[in-house]
Amino acid sequence: GAGVSQSPSNKVTEKGKDVELRCDPISGHTALYWYRQSLGQGLEFLIYFQGNSAPDKSGLPSDRFSAERTGGSVSTLTIQRTQQEDSAVYLCASSPILHQPQHFGDGTRLSIL
Amino acid sequence: AQTVTQSQPEMSVQEAETVTLSCTYDTSENNYYLFWYKQPPSRQMILVIRQEAYKQQNATENRFSVNFQKAAKSFSLKISDSQLGDTAMYFCAFDGSGNQFYFGTGTSLTVIP
Numbered sequence: 497g498a499g500v501s502q503s504p505s506n507k508v509t510e511k512g513k514d515v516e517l518r519c520d521p522i523s524g525h526t527a528l529y530w531y532r533q534s535l536g537q538g539l540e541f542l543i544y545f546q547g548n549s550a551p552d553k554s555g556l557p558s559d560r561f562s563a564e565r566t567g568g569s570v571s572t573l574t575i576q577r578t579q580q581e582d583s584a585v586y587l588c589a590s591s592p593i594l595h596q597p598q599h600f601g602d603g604t605r606l607s608i609l
Numbered sequence: 610a611q612t613v614t615q616s617q618p619e620m621s622v623q624e625a626e627t628v629t630l631s632c633t634y635d636t637s638e639n640n641y642y643l644f645w646y647k648q649p650p651s652r653q654m655i656l657v658i659r660q661e662a663y664k665q666q667n668a669t670e671n672r673f674s675v676n677f678q679k680a681a682k683s684f685s686l687k688i689s690d691s692q693l694g695d696t697a698m699y700f701c702a703f704d705g706s707g708n709q710f711y712f713g714t715g716t717s718l719t720v721i722p
Contacts, residue, residue, distance in 0.1 A: 552708030
């Protein structure tokens with residue numbers, strides 16, 4: 497079956513603009529995760545969803561970041577008023593349930609000019 | 610807070626030889642899950658191996674095995690009979706009972722022909 501799909505694969509935008517990143521998880525996976533990977537760094541956990549619910553939003557870097565998941569499927573990560581430090585690869589992953597191996601998408605490479 | 614440390618930013622190994630990647634973590638939890646993920650140059654992260662902390666037996670997956678030392682909070686990955694396709698960034702990850710997930714900064718492994 498299809499893997500985790502992320503769109504767009506690349507996004508270049510000007511500082512101050514809002515961006516929306518999309519993640520389509522593997523069908524039937526109840527858990528969905530968002531990470532940020534900066535150049536030469538590991539993965540920074542942002543948020544996870546169990547179904548449509550995000551139990552803990554404290555991993556989001558600032559209040560400019562928000563995420564939602566609808567219908568237990570597609571999730572969007574929104575960054576408002578983008579800053580240059582937001583430039584990174586944003587990875588999405590899903591798993592059948594929590595604590596199971598995560599299946600990752602190819603990521604969205606975000607560049608803020 | 611949980612932390613995951615990978616102390617070897619870069620490693621290399623001759624093809625067909627064995628290499629061990631180290632990972633240590635810090636937690637006060639007793640039940641948790643540990644993972645090794647591989648990220649080839651193509652960028653998509655894939656699972657290598659998973660270990661449940663309550664299991665004393667070290668996980669093995671073909672040429673990949675772990676040395677899990679719970680008391681020492683150590684979780685190293687051994688790759689036997691290294692192949693060119695093993696060239697990748699390897700990440701150690703911690704999944705506990707909290708609402709966040711922790712990855713190390715990665716070890717870049719190069720297999721030399």
